[in-house]
Amino acid sequence: MMNYDLGKGKYANWVVSDVSFSADTLGKTESIMYLGNGYMGLRSVAEEPYLEETRNLFVAGTFNKFDRNEVTELPNIADITRVNITIDGERFSLEFGSVKNYVKQLNLKTAELIRSFEWKSPKGKELRFNFRRFVSLDNLHLIGMKMEVESLTHPVSIGFDSGIDSQMTNSGVQHFHEGDKRIFDKKFIQLVQTTTESKVDVVLNTAHELSVNGIKVDVEPIMGMDRRKVWLQYSLDLQPGDTLAMEKLTTIHTSRDKEYAAQEYQLELLREKSMENLRTASLKGYENVYKEHVAAWDAKVWNKYNFTVNSEDPFDALALRFAIYHLTVMTPAHDERMGIGAKALSGEGYKGHSFWDTEVFIIPFFIYSNPEVAKSLLKYRYHGLVGARKKAAENGYEGTMYPWEAAWPTDGEVTPIWGAVDIVTGKQTKIWSGFIEQHITADIAFAVWQYYKITNDQEFMNLYGYEIIFDTASFWASRLEWNEQKQEYQINNVVGPDEYKEHVDNNAFTNHMAHFNISLAMKYYEELKGKNPEILEGLESKLKLTDSYKSWEEKLEKIYLPQPRKEDMVIPQDDTYLNKRVIDLEKYKNQSKVGTLFNDYNLEQVNEIQVSKQADIMILFLILENRFSPEVKQANFDYYEPKTLHDSSLSLSTHAILANDLGREELAYSLFRRATEIDLGPAMNSSDHGVHAASLGGIWQSVVLGFGGVRMVDGKLRINPRLPKHWKDLSFTINWQGSKLQLHMDHSTLTITTEKEVSLIIEVFGQKYEVTGETKINYKKQNVEV
Incomplete structure (x- = not known):
């Protein structure tokens, strides 16, 4: 059961807690309390094992493809968190005996996971356990763990084995070759993994320190080594009142680390360097490296962003802090060759791939709060031009066609082809997004423009931005289809943001964004021609801009842009949406779990109903807001929101912002609150596969762009605050x-x-x-x- 008011004093509204253990609902806290620093993400599993657990450790950028028929994904690195504990020779588990005062919590301020409880064994012996863990923001390669066990009533014999376990898979898929293993001085453990296809080396090192009642003890461990696994086994006796403390520090380094992109790489040097990092950390000990980690969070995050929400409901402040915490731990700020996964680094969902989520829902936070990180994320897309141009050519188009799902930037399209079961046919449902959900190309161009206008970073534009905008515009010019009868260019057979509508013609969001992309390219072409022709000349040979500009100029004003209907000012989401069947959506709007529509209909049937998965026209109103009047926004909000199930976590925050713009403050706050509860709500299985990264960015947007009213409109700063009444x-x-x-x-x-x-x-x-x-x-x- 989740609890959000256990933080006291300086930690009030900083602590996310689970106050009742259940072996059947482990995924929630494993995900939402996951630890990370952008370099890696560690799912917050318990030290002792349980059947329903999911042990995940990911390092950004280490993508691998298990087989040619599989999709590339972020591989599950060896596990270092599991500790097999025995009490008087019997396996310790909270499923045995009895538990009281159980608390598992994430302190957002210190980015430390704490789990504590009192346990009575089946034999009646009582012990107090306290576990601590962090992933360092100061040393990106370091993980710290500490276990304390106090005997409360009886003498006990405690045993535990702990080490590195690379018998891990991604839902059954093994991404690593068997690697070297070694134990140095019966203390320092090292294991090497290498991915099967991408040949990324991963070196893990770990070491333990033991003390009883604060005094270091030298316990001779038993060394163990098995296939893909190496560990140390310890045992010792405690008297009533004695407390055993075990510190475990781990370092992780890979051949994908940025430093090896610019120098010759040798595995042996990587092994030496990573072990030296561990030895240095071990000399400091858990408490000292933890203090350095906390100081880094204060300097790099909390003192930098200075967020304060003074609300009658303290949950509001905690929800915003929760979002900022996760936006920090999910983002590979250290390396512009890496993007943000849709489930961040918290679980296997979406295989670590990057979507449009980054540009539309996450990057705005960094543009306003930490522009250097925003620049890094956009440079990831620049490095992805190789794969994007490959995709365009393979589909018969010109320019840059960004993949719907991206992994390593040069990989190109990595969207799976097949998905869940079709409830009518029993076959796998084909995933069309990688083929025809194309608006991401314009979304990235928009993000480049947004970054430039807010930061005024001309150097970025000269080196990266103009090229992205020009080449994405060339894609759209080649993608347009001429309708001779209507004498206009159309964009047919696409999926818009509303993924419950496939193979539609003239999705309003897609058409308007394509128009924006081309017009922006023309504007910058003309500006550079007059003010900075050398930049234009430098791109001419690569992009053939003279020919491209002629194409843009010829086609721009002939692009069909869906407009409000005269009778009700509603903009058709696509050519056929407004003519589709209307059904009673009440039970789906009030669902406790997303996707219940598919208990009654398959995707083909849903495609013929006026129902939307998520915001579509609404997102257009948010990012191109000056193109539409308040009256048009109001009419479309009133029409589409009742038909939108918010089955996507991207949807609620957009509607919250627009509701606030339209003066519907109570609805806006209600939608915002629902967005915060996607991960923080009481449902204990809503985040099993990982946190909802875009929604976390949307929470920040709801507060800053929505209630705070901060917007960049045509390159100018506008601030129209409209706070909830109880703030x-x-x-x-x-x-x-x-x-x-x-x-x-x-x-x-x-x-x-x-x-x-x-x-x-x-x-x-x-x-x-x-x-x-x-x-x-x-x-x-x-x-x-x-």
Whole structure:
């Protein structure tokens, strides 16, 4: 059972807790309490094993393809968390004996996992257990674990074995060759893994330190080694009142580490370096490396972003902190060759692949809060031009056609072809996204533009951005289909953001975004031609821009852009959506589990019903908001939201922001709250396969872009705060064109504090203000005090 009010004092609203153990619902806390630092992610399984557990350790970028008929995925690295414990020679498990005062919790502030409880053995002996664990943000290669066991009532004999177990799979798929194993000095363990196809070397090292009542003890371990596994076995006796402490530190290094992209790689050097890292950490001990880790979180995250939500419901502050925590641990900020998986680094769901989730739902957080990380994520897409151009050519198009699912940037399309069962035919359902869900190409171009306008990073555009925008525009120009009868260009046979509608023609989101992409390319072509022709000349030979521009110019104004109907101002989501069958969706709208529609219909049948998986037109209103009037947004919100089941975790936050824009504050907060409960809600199986990365980005967007009203519109900063009634105030830091702005807002006043000597023009509810230093704007009365 989840609990969110156990954090006290300085940790109030910082602690996510589970206060009742159940061996049948382990996946929830394994996922939402997972630990990471962007380099790696460690699922928060218990030390002792259980049947329903999922032990996952992922290192970003180590993709492998098990077989030619399989899809490349992020492989499950060897497990270092399992500790097989015996009490008086009998296996320890919480399924035996009795448990009280059980708490498993993640402290978001310190990024430490803690699990504690008192346990009475079947023989009546009572012990107190306390487990701690962290994945260092200071040393990206380091994992720390600590186990404390206190005998409360009787003498006990405690035994445990612990080491490195590479008998791990991805749902049965083994991605590694048998590797070298060795134990040094009966203390330091090393195991080497190499992926079967991509030939990535992974070196794991681990070491243990034991103490009783705070005094180090030297216990001679029994060394063990088996196929894909190496460990040490310890045993010792405790008297009542004695406490055993075991510290376990682990380092992980791979041949994919960025440093080896620029220098000659040798496995033996990797082994030596990784072991040296472990020896250095071991000399410091758990507590010292933990303190360095906490200091890194303060410096790199909490003191940097300065978020404060003052709400009558303390859960709101915790939910935002939860989102920022996960946005940090999921993101490979250390290496621009790597993207963000749809399940982050928390589970095997979606195989570690990157989707449009990153550009539309996650990157905005980093653009405003940490632009260097946003740049790294966009450079990942730049490195992916190789695979994207390959996909375009294979499909008969020009330019860059980004894969729907991406892994290593040069891999190209990695979307699986077959999915879940068709309830009517019993066959596997074909996954069409990798073939015809193409809007991601424009989404990436949009993200580049958004980054540029908010950061004013001209160097990025010169080196990377223009090339992405130009080549994606060339794809769309070649993708357009001429309709002779209507004398217009159309985009047919696609999947839009609403994936319950396949093989549709003229999806409004796709068409408008393609138009935006091409018009943006034309704009920048003309600007460069006049102001920076050498950049244009440098790209000419690679992209044939002269010919491309002629094509853009000829086609742009002839692209069909679905417009509001005269009778009700509703924009057709696609050519046939508004003519499809209408059914009663009440039971699906009130479902406790997503996807219940498919208990009654297969995908082919759903395709013929006016029902949507997620926001489609609504996302268009959010990212191209200045193209549509408030009246059109209102009409379409009222039409489409009742037909949207929010079966995608991407949907609720978008609707929350738009509801707030439309003045429907109570609905906006309700939708925001539902978004936070996708992972934090009481359902104990909602996150079994991993956290919902895009939704976590959406939580931040709901707060900052929604309630905080921060938007970039046509390259200008607009701030229209509209806080929920039960929020007293909201504070956070954003970056705007190279300057940091500290924002504080309540229900009447917006306070903006800029860096010294910086003067900015900001729009607040239609009024423009020049702000410098500390500026207070009473946006209720529309006057300003400087």
